[in-house]
Amino acid sequence: MLENIQVPEGMNPEILxxxxxxxxxxxxxxxxxxxxxxDEKSGEYxxxxxxxxxxxxxxxxFATNGCxxxxxxxxxxxxxxxxDAIEYAQASIQKLNDKLSGASAQQQICADMVLSAFIAAMxxxxxxQNGKTEEMHVxxxxxxxxxxxxx
Amino acid sequence: MNxxxxxxxELWLAIAFTSFAINDEKIKSKLYDFSQIAFRHMKxxxxxxxxxxxxxxxxxxxxxxxxxxxxxxxEDLKIKVEAIQNHYPHTRLGSxxxxxxxxxxxxxxxxxxxxxxxxxxxxxxxxxxxxxxxxSKEQIDALTLFLFEESYKEYELVxxxxxxxxxxxxVLQFSVFEDLIAESHFHLKSFGNMxxxxxxxxxxxxxxxMSYVIHDLEKFVRNGIAEEEAAKEMCRExxxxxxxxxxxxxxxxxxxQESYHIALMQRLLETDISNxxxxxxxxxxxxxxxxxx
Numbered sequence: 001m002l003e004n005i006q007v008p009e010g011m012n013p014e015i016l017x018x019x020x021x022x023x024x025x026x027x028x029x030x031x032x033x034x035x036x037x038x039d040e041k042s043g044e045y046x047x048x049x050x051x052x053x054x055x056x057x058x059x060x061x062f063a064t065n066g067c068x069x070x071x072x073x074x075x076x077x078x079x080x081x082x083x084d085a086i087e088y089a090q091a092s093i094q095k096l097n098d099k100l101s102g103a104s105a106q107q108q109i110c111a112d113m114v115l116s117a118f119i120a121a122m123x124x125x126x127x128x129q130n131g132k133t134e135e136m137h138v139x140x141x142x143x144x145x146x147x148x149x150x151x
Numbered sequence: 152m153n154x155x156x157x158x159x160x161e162l163w164l165a166i167a168f169t170s171f172a173i174n175d176e177k178i179k180s181k182l183y184d185f186s187q188i189a190f191r192h193m194k195x196x197x198x199x200x201x202x203x204x205x206x207x208x209x210x211x212x213x214x215x216x217x218x219x220x221x222x223x224x225x226e227d228l229k230i231k232v233e234a235i236q237n238h239y240p241h242t243r244l245g246s247x248x249x250x251x252x253x254x255x256x257x258x259x260x261x262x263x264x265x266x267x268x269x270x271x272x273x274x275x276x277x278x279x280x281x282x283x284x285x286x287s288k289e290q291i292d293a294l295t296l297f298l299f300e301e302s303y304k305e306y307e308l309v310x311x312x313x314x315x316x317x318x319x320x321x322v323l324q325f326s327v328f329e330d331l332i333a334e335s336h337f338h339l340k341s342f343g344n345m346x347x348x349x350x351x352x353x354x355x356x357x358x359x360x361m362s363y364v365i366h367d368l369e370k371f372v373r374n375g376i377a378e379e380e381a382a383k384e385m386c387r388e389x390x391x392x393x394x395x396x397x398x399x400x401x402x403x404x405x406x407x408q409e410s411y412h413i414a415l416m417q418r419l420l421e422t423d424i425s426n427x428x429x430x431x432x433x434x435x436x437x438x439x440x441x442x443x444x
Binding site: 011036042063064068 | 210292303353356357361362
């Protein structure tokens with residue numbers, strides 16, 4: 001499945017489908033973990049909800065006020081890891097990062113925000129399992145879309 | 152009451168996007184007027200909710216009806232309008248909403264009574280062809296991305312400004328929000344109609360509360376100004392990329408409107424925007440206590 005990932009560059013039917021019908025977009029009512037990645041400079045964020053038993057990602061959702069690249073990457077990534085093992089999801093992050101190495105700086109920042117939000121959600125799950133009280137786990141991004149001139 | 156707000160929000164979108172999907176200018180225009188009435192219902196319902204000490208959100212569960220004939224779209228819209236009727240409260244406002252909807256239902260029924268009104272719907276066919284204009288693939292791609300980006304942003308702005316307008320006691324802020332909401336409605340309509348022409352009409356994605364529960368109005372306005380600048384740049388790029396006089400003029404026109412939005416937002420910065428406590432229900436000190444990566 002990872003082989004099928006396409007960086008959202010140019011328009012093709014698959015990208016158009018993700019734009020018209022983003023997958024796994026929204027919220028979960030009773031998630032096991034909630035994570036946010038936020039770009040404080042631009043105010044853009046991605047919030048991720050996961051439902052997991054610690055082994056399998058049973059369900060997940062994401063939402064963002066970011067650009068369409070963020071939406072497309074979020075839609076693709078969630079589709080890719082839903083129903084799979086956490087180990088697979090972790091490996092997917094690395095593979096997706098590798099795939100995006102040739103993408104524009106802005107696309108890499110957008111993808112990074114999606115992946116960071118997922119990592120934050122998993123961190124929140126782990127923290128809650130360890131008895132920590134935390135509504136959601138927040139990661140602040142170092143790179144900002146606002147620095148890019150090709151927005 | 153929050154449930155009726157949610158249903159009204161969904162109905163506003165259903166009427167507006169049915170209007171965008173229809174090619175017949177007369178029917179399109181009439182339905183768009185009805186969508187604006189539905190939006191005013193939303194505004195009044197939100198005021199009553201806040202007066203009663205209740206709250207509301209922008210959650211929604213609707214799917215866009217994607218049919219291939221006008222009659223199928225109208226039939227679906229009729230069902231949605233009928234479904235809300237028993238949920239209106241027995242108040243003066245509830246009575247007003249029922250009366251407006253009854254008139255809309257009569258209009259929809261009259262459309263269905265004349266077979267000549269039944270035209271094919273091309274708004275969802277994904278053909279990505281813009282009327283008779285000879286746009287290259289690259290130009291269509293740029294236009295497509297712009298329309299998805301900006302239709303979401305305009306929807307977001309309509310709802311965010313409406314949320315803030317409902318919570319301010321400052322007359323100048325109220326007035327600026329009113330203007331910005333009207334402007335974003337116009338842009339949403341323009342972009343929605345263009346998406347329908349391209350066959351890519353889709354609902355803007357749902358707003359998360361992090362987008363509209365504003366904890367720092369000044370920062371929000373400053374970010375908004377930066378976004379307007381980015382939108383202006385996108386308009387400029389699109390206008391120069393699309394070698395079509397009519398479309399280029401349109402994007403230059405939108406670009407100039409964005410300039411005035413910035414002026415309106417700068418007026419907000421001149422008001423007392425330190426009183427943002429009423430605009431938040433989240434504990435943001437706790438919220439931002441994350442870890443840098």
